[in-house]
Amino acid sequence: MTLTCEKVIEKDNKKGDIMSGRVIVITSGKGGVGKTTTNANIGTALAKAGKKVVMIDTDLGLRNLDLLLGLENRIVYTIVDVVEERCKLKQALVKDKKNPNLCLLAAAQTRDKTAVTEEQLKDICEELKKDFDFILVDCPAGIEQGFQNAVAGASEAIVVTTPEMSAVRDADRIIGLLEAREEIKSYKLLLNRVRPNMIKSNDMMSVEDVVEILSAQLIGIIPEDTGIITSTNKGEPIVNDEKSLAGQAYRNVARRIIGEDVPFLDLEEETGVVAKVKKFFAGLIGKEKQ
Amino acid sequence: MKDIFTDLYNKVLGFFRQTEKQEESAKEVACNRLKFVLMQDRTNLTPELMDRMRKELIELLSRYVEMDKEALELGFEQEGNQMALMLSIPVLRAREEAEIEATLAEEDAKKAEAENVSESDTEETENTEETQEESPEESVEIVEEADTNSSEDTDDEAAQDEEGKKLSSKKKAKTVKD
Structure with missing residues (x-):
């Protein structure tokens, strides 16, 4: 696993001049690969790093981002209420518990993908650009209207995939649509x-394989981590767990x-007892630094 | 005595070939299958269409050069962000100028004939489409050998699809004899 991220950084630096109001859509094509x-x-x-961040859940009818953040009880208005002018945009923004x-x-749970149009989402993104450094758009699975809506207001995209054939194939399709x-x-x-x-045992495609097949720039490698399940259960993103490797990987992204x-x-x-001990100490050192 | 050795040799060889096959890991299978399926996804070309393209190319190019039809390789390759259609043709022999001209003249004559037929018909547009579609079959002489083996080819190709090893398939069509 000898990958450098020089290329990724190059492109990021070009955009570095405009630090505010970047709209990034997070998409995948296939469901269940970890978009949300x-x-x-x-x-x-990003918020922990001091940036002002707003997340838009565009998965109308199947919202989940609120659950992962532990904000499900705080939602009063949704994106559909904003579009249908039952409230102002700022009223609909739910603040995080900690940050x-x-x-x-949030997305509306009782409506479908047609409740919001591409134009309306574009307008919302434009409006939010004024007040936030980052607007992260959570895209629904699929390539239909929900995807088209989510992409409408964005200028950057992160394509989430896993080293499985079906996920890579769908990612390739999504990349084709994004390029268009x-x-x-x-x-x-x-x-x-x-x-x-x-x-290691050649039972799964490697990072290099996937990058080569999709010929796309890499922004992160997240290891499989059972901690993701517990963090979802608690409604607390794993980046808050300093010891978690997946959390570390996400912070790096x-x-x-x-x-x-x-x-x-x-x-x-990250295998064997020795590595576990090493990881333990590395975790301690990581804590001291902060 | 000699037979025993050749038998032993073949057995040993067979053993290694078997283990080689077994060594193809899940990761390699996945990569190969994916590359194959993505080629189809990206180009919208099914194996049947690829086969047809291959045949049409052979037919076209045979007018100008005599090539090893069996060894002709056609497939998509990825070069960075760009997809490339790679065609590799081993040339057996250059055709004589007169030979080429004769073939072309023959082709032209056929075309003219086809046009005359379509002009005489009332439904002009429909007919030109038809003749265009039929033309590869009409000029059977040139690709005869490839065509006669077509059923065998598809079987062969289907088997290779399963393996997902190659984008373009080699055919069992007979080579042109001088």
Whole structure:
């Protein structure tokens, strides 16, 4: 696993001049690869880094971002209420429990994808650009209207995939669709649920394989982590867990988005008792630094 | 005595070939299958269409050069962000100028004939479309050998699809004999 992120950084730096109001859509094509988890974690990590972040859940009828953030009880208005002018945009923004820099614009659970149009989403993004550094748009699975809506207001995209055939194939399709859209200036690949042990035994496609097949720039490699399930259960993004490797990987993604040069984690070392002890100490050192 | 050795040799060889096959890991299978399926997704070309394109190319190029039809390779390759259609043709022999001209003249004559037929008909547009579609079959002489084996080819190709190893398939069509 010897990947450098020079190329990724190059492109980020070009955009570094305009630090505010970046609209990034997080998409995947296939469902269940970790779009919403990625959204919640990158958003939280960016907010922890001092950026003003708003997340828009565009998965109308199947909203989940609120659950991952533990905000499900605080939602009063949704994006549909904004569009149908039952409330002002700012009223609909739900503030995070811990971080005042972080907001959520929730999806409506009782409506379908046609309740909001591309134009309306574009307008909402434009409006939010004025007040936030980052607008993260959580895209529904599929390539239909929900996808088209989510992409409409964005100028950057993160394509989430896993090293599985079906996920890579769908990611390829999504990349094709993103390339066809002029407003998307750049897209990057986030490889989720990577299992170093399976890669080592040649039972799973490696990071390099996926990058080569999709020929896309990589922005993050997230290891498979059971902690994701517990963090979802608690409604607390895993980036808040300093010990978690997946959390570390997500924090690194956030730093790369900001424009920092962060090397990719070496996941292959994470096996055996010795490695576990090492990891334990590394965790301690990590804590001391902060 | 000699037979025993050749038998042993074949057995040993067979053993290694078997283990080689077994060594193809899940990861390799996944990569190969994915590359194949993505080629189809990206180009909207099914194996049948690829086969047809291959045949039409052979037919066209045979007018100008005599090539090894069996070894002709056609497939998509990825070069960075760009997809490239790669065609590799081993040339057996250059055709004589007169030979080429004769073939072309023959083709032209056929075309003219086809046009005359379509002009005489009332439904002009429909007919030109038809003749265009039929033309590869009409000029059977040139690709005869490839065509006679077509059923065998598709079987062969289907088997290779399963393996997902190659984008373009090699055919069992007979090579042109001088």
